[in-house]
Amino acid sequence: MPSEPSRVTLATVAASAGVSVPTVSKVVNGRPDVSPATRARVQELLRRHDYGGYRDDFRGHPTIELFFGKGRLTAYSVEVIQGVIAAGARCGVAVVVGSQVSLDPSPAPADWAHGLVSAGRRAVVAMANTLTVEMIDALGRVRLPLVVIDPLSLTESTVPSVGSTNFAGGHAATQHLLSLGHRRIAYLGSYPDVACNLARLHGFRSAMEAAGVPVPAECVHHAGEFGYEQGISGGGTLLDLPDRPTAVFAASDELAAGLVEAARARGLRVPDDVSVAGFDDTQVAERCSPPLTTVHQPLQEMGAVALRTALRLASGEGIDSRHVELATRLVVRASTAPLP
CATH class of the missing domain: 1.10.260.40 (lambda repressor-like DNA-binding domains)
Incomplete structure (x- = not known):
């Protein structure tokens, strides 16, 4: 031959x-x-x-690698994982969950990629912020298709990804707070260079600008991770301002829940003293006290779309778009109320 x-x-x-x-x-x-x-x-x-x-x-057990980083499992990641696994079951594909914790000490990217091929993986679905450039390149060299969920950056256009309409969600949450009469509204977000955080912040600013309401610099706080602890510390920073905001849009449910706790620790009531809106619509939003008004993003469907996209790529089929955004919607609960 x-x-x-x-x-x-x-x-x-x-x-x-x-x-x-x-x-x-x-x-x-x-x-x-x-x-x-x-x-x-x-x-x-x-x-x-x-x-x-x-x-x-x-050949009888096609598998997909679902890879996430070293951090703890959050309500957000659990929802996405459930979506990937459920879609895999419907497609007759096994999903193997791997993490950087399980790779400690981490192998060289080339060895890791070859190990996935040897284990029979047909493609990789990765959560945001889990893969280095070297790992992405290694997957390309062994021809393992990769799909990223909620990418931190859209600059790498060659990697297919699935996300949600973050800008629209941020805009809708802020419009809701404005409709309740709030004008001193703050934004509590993640790292300033994270793509989904930036989109939510831009949606917030767009709604504020359309309403003719200025956003003082001190009313935008980047707390770091999207976690509960960051919500407590970053929320405390906003609530301790001399001119305290009457409402806060937080870029995740966990940030919002941490902010609710920061308010409680200061003797403030939600929503009587400060209205709080989140983003994600995870179980955290439903179980928070009070239940959170939040932006629903279809996390399980995002996982399912990523799985189906990975299978199409593994089968040599084309895809319609390198980046897919699923629609968000506002869910109003008890953590927001009209300005007194």
Whole structure:
């Protein structure tokens, strides 16, 4: 057999086997609706071409790697993971959850990527802020498709990603607070260079500007992570201002819940003394006291779309867009009220 090109695609294997690309995709993903003779011929060519390190002993158990970082599981990440796993079950695909904690000490990116191929992974779905540039490059070299959920930056346009309409959500939450008569409204967010945080902040500023309400510099606070502890500390900073805000839009439910606790510690009542709105609509929002007004982003569906996109890429199919944004909506609960 003549030497093969450096990058082998499903189309290459299909042409060699005299079958269609969808047929080769079915063999790669362990689908049963292929005749034994055709399956055997395609499997032999996959091995000859060394397609992504193909191993036919995994043909009945196609798997996707769901990868997240070293941080603790949050209500946000649990929702996304549930969406990926449920979509995998519907598609007949096993989902293996991996983390950087399980890789301590971390292997070299190339060894990690080759390990995923050897373990039979067909693609990788990654939570935001989990992969380094070196890890992304290593996945590309072994031809493992990658899809990122809620990316920290959209500058890497070659990596497919799934997110939500963060700008619209921030705008809707702020409009709600304005409609209640609040004008001294603060923003409590994450790191200033995180893409979803910036979009929510821009939505906040857009609504304030449209209403003709200025936003003093001290009313925008970047607390760091999206967590509960950061909500307590960052919320305390805002509540301790000489001219305290009457309402705060927090960029996550956990930040908002921390802010509610910071208010309680200062003898302030939510929403009587300060209205609080969050973002995500996780179980934290429902179980907070009072329950949080928040922006619902479809976290489980985001995970499901990422899983389906990864499978399409693993099958050699094209995708309509490198970045998909799912719609958000405002959910009004008891943590916001009209300005007294």
